[in-house]
Amino acid sequence: MSKSFLEVDGLSKVYPDGQGGELTVFEDIRFALEKGEFVCIIGHSGCGKSTILNVLAGLDEASAGNVVMNGKEIKGPGLERGVVFQNYSLLPWKTTLNNIVFAVRARWPEWSKEKVKEHSERYLKMVGLDHALNRKPSQLSGGMRQRVSIARAFATQPELLLLDEPFGALDALTRGVIQDELVKIWEETRQTVFMITHDVDEAILLSDRIFLMSNGPNARIAESVKVDIPHPRARATIFQNPAYHKTRDYLVDFLVNRSGSALPEKDGTPKIVEPAQGVAQSGPASDESETESETAARAVNA
């Protein structure tokens, strides 16, 4: 059997419950990622998404199970995996450019100064920050800082990028702009990305597949939803694709009605779902499906 780029096998996480017992946050998590995929994971608060991401990053240990990347078990952090958290972790005493240069130099110590600078500038340009190279993080807005964090993570070209709600702290407008930039940078680099989000629209815009987690305790990754919308995608036009509405309605229904009881396949792997199967790939969506979608969105946000 051919092996995937990343294989997660039987992960579980157990904490003491504070009353002498145990709390199993999630159990028997099984999935695989292929090289170049963008996969988002969605689930209600507390089901264990960040813990799973931290295990992949090597920053946390699972209570059972293992993660194998490129045939090697992950046992701690490594330069082949890059992480972006919600709260940008830039070095405050360095300029925007030097925050990137610092990481690029660590990744390729053999590169010349010029090559490091040119490479770093290229990634800052991709996120629209070539005009702010010499500013310190304190002179940047929250959105700009997060763009620097994203540029830095992509610039070091890790084999796996782990994004933990990178836009969670941003206002909706800034978030939209940076989502478009993330689309652009990913279209150019096609790196393997595993990202946590609470935003179904963001997940559809970015992902090839979306993992749906059931609620904790004993949470599972119940389903893997295929996003059958061709690349390149753009926020301004993606809603014109009928597959977008089918996918969105499916995700919202899961979160509102099924996340308490959904289960994976018997072997523990996520059920594969293709909500947009058979849906034409172009043409405007009907008013009716837009309305359904908006209603469902309100239910989720309530």
Ligand SMILES: Nc1ncnc2c1ncn2[C@@H]1O[C@H](COP(=O)(O)OP(=O)(O)OP(=O)(O)O)[C@@H](O)[C@H]1O
């Ligand atoms: N040190 C700890 N001791 C006990 N329980 C913990 C500890 N750390 C995390 N937990 C619990 O583990 C569960 C999963 O946490 P995690 O942050 O991974 O969830 P999440 O799905 O990412 O949540 P959110 O969407 O709110 O960020 C939570 O219920 C949390 O209370």
